[in-house]
Amino acid sequence: MIKFMLREVKSVYPLKNYHLILEFDNDEYRIIDIKPFIKGSVFEPLKNPAFFKQVKVDPDAGTITWPNGADLDPAVLYEKSAPFKLPGEDAAKSF
Known part of the structure; x- marks a missing residue:
């Protein structure tokens, strides 16, 4: 059985070309391309x-x-996004 955790978005940073950086409630940053979701009158x-x-x-x-x-559903945003590392994030974890 796969255990699914509902994630909520804490912050959003719009980028060029319909990409967003999302910060989720687990302090994880992820990046997503919204272009595939821009369909229908409400998204026009x-x-x-x-x-x-x-x-x-x-x-x-x-x-x-x-x-x-x-x-957009936060579960879909999480599932369709990819992990995003902030500059210096790995170095900060070593302290």
Whole structure:
């Protein structure tokens, strides 16, 4: 049996080309390409880079959201993202 831990997003950092760096509640940083999720009318505004950058964390839902109400399931965000190392992260752990 696989034990699944629900993860919540603590912070989000928008990057170019529809990528986001996400910080999860386990203090893990992960990076995700949102392009595959930009489908349907609610996600259409995200194609505008200025609108895409307006992403915020909804602390009540534990996920990311945009001003028009578009959001993504935090479990999907975690599953579809890849681990992201911050510069100097390995060096900091050695102290």
